[in-house]
Amino acid sequence: MPExxxxxxxxxxxxxxxxxxxxxSVDVYCEKSFCGVVGDIVGRKIEKIRRYGKAxxxxxxxxxxxxxxxxxxxxxIYDGETRYAAGHPSExxxxxxxxxxxxxxxxxxxxxxxxxxxxxxxFIKVLPTARVEQDEFVKKLAKxxxxxxxxxxxxxxxxxxxxxxxxxxxxxxxxxGLGNIYADEALYVAKIHPERRAGExxxxxxxxxxxxxxEVMDExxxxxxxxxxxxxxxxxxxxxxxxxxxxxFRKEGLACPRCGAKIIKKRVAGRGTHICPKxxxxxxxxxxxxxxxxxxx
DNA sequence: CTAGGATCCTGTCAGC
DNA sequence: TGCTGACAGGATCCTA
Numbered sequence: 001m002p003e004x005x006x007x008x009x010x011x012x013x014x015x016x017x018x019x020x021x022x023x024x025s026v027d028v029y030c031e032k033s034f035c036g037v038v039g040d041i042v043g044r045k046i047e048k049i050r051r052y053g054k055a056x057x058x059x060x061x062x063x064x065x066x067x068x069x070x071x072x073x074x075x076x077i078y079d080g081e082t083r084y085a086a087g088h089p090s091e092x093x094x095x096x097x098x099x100x101x102x103x104x105x106x107x108x109x110x111x112x113x114x115x116x117x118x119x120x121x122x123f124i125k126v127l128p129t130a131r132v133e134q135d136e137f138v139k140k141l142a143k144x145x146x147x148x149x150x151x152x153x154x155x156x157x158x159x160x161x162x163x164x165x166x167x168x169x170x171x172x173x174x175x176x177g178l179g180n181i182y183a184d185e186a187l188y189v190a191k192i193h194p195e196r197r198a199g200e201x202x203x204x205x206x207x208x209x210x211x212x213x214x215e216v217m218d219e220x221x222x223x224x225x226x227x228x229x230x231x232x233x234x235x236x237x238x239x240x241x242x243x244x245x246x247x248x249f250r251k252e253g254l255a256c257p258r259c260g261a262k263i264i265k266k267r268v269a270g271r272g273t274h275i276c277p278k279x280x281x282x283x284x285x286x287x288x289x290x291x292x293x294x295x296x297x
Numbered sequence: 298c299t300a301g302g303a304t305c306c307t308g309t310c311a312g313c
Numbered sequence: 314t315g316c317t318g319a320c321a322g323g324a325t326c327c328t329a
Binding site: 003179 | 328
Binding site: 032071072074100101117118119120122159160161162163164167269270 | 298
């Protein structure tokens with residue numbers, strides 16, 4: 001799905017466009033995609049949009065909230081005076097809606113919010129606002145990289161000694177926000193091979209990785225996420241992290257911008273993984289002479 | 298407890 | 314053309 005930067009991009013967009021609007025009606029096209037009773041949210045006003053990791057919380061008046069998780073292929077498309085679309089990028093962003101992938105349609109006072117989701121892994125769930133933080137998913141989330149101390153991160157890596165570092169980065173209960181794109185990009189920036197065991201990273205490496213995670217996600221959020229967040233807005237701007245900033249993700253066969261070696265793709269932790277085989281060594285760097293393995297390039 | 302694999306679902310693409 | 318298997322920007326459940 002949409003990883004943290006994309007979800008944050010959606011949050012900002014919804015904050016601008018749907019807050020203060022009233023829910024007029026809700027059409028559920030796919031039962032699996034909507035958990036709750038439609039009558040509990042119709043007529044309520046949207047007060048606030050929050051985010052926990054990759055989960056979006058829409059607070060309504062009367063102490064009711066919606067939790068929205070896009071998982072792999074979810075998208076939220078607001079169609080009002082302008083169209084604001086974000087989430088899993090696809091032609092749906094500019095298509096006529098509803099369409100085959102539309103799962104829930106929320107009609108608002110001044111526009112319509114479409115929840116599309118090709119694979120139906122995502123969902124919208126109705127719950128009392130007071131219970132959001134008690135939700136099993138929310139409760140288990142770890143800190144986001146910006147809020148995590150290096151000691152905390154290093155200790156977590158030690159705790160998951162034998163797991164691939166990539167698997168660790170994808171585990172939201174260890175560190176929250178990264179998904180397949182930003183895990184690959186962060187590992188590339190930090191020059192760490194995704195198949196290294198978490199326990200064998202030394203502290204300077206862990207620090208580089210944590211910093212890289214913040215960096216790649218900051219960059220993406222600033223550009224509106226990797227998706228075409230503002231696709232149809234008048235200014236024509238669009239978020240295009242993959243085009244503009246990604247160095248390895250979906251770049252297999254292309255030259256590494258750092259060393260020129262050919263980027264490869266292989267399966268790691270059950271996911272397609274992009275690596276520069278030269279910059280990202282799959283064994284511990286035993287180069288002598290430099291203390292603690294710190295290399296300043 | 299951790300680690301790894303299967304699984305939910307639809308759609309697309311490469312290879313025969 | 315039609316079929317088949319692999320794979321996909323996530324998270325959970327099951328097993329060892």
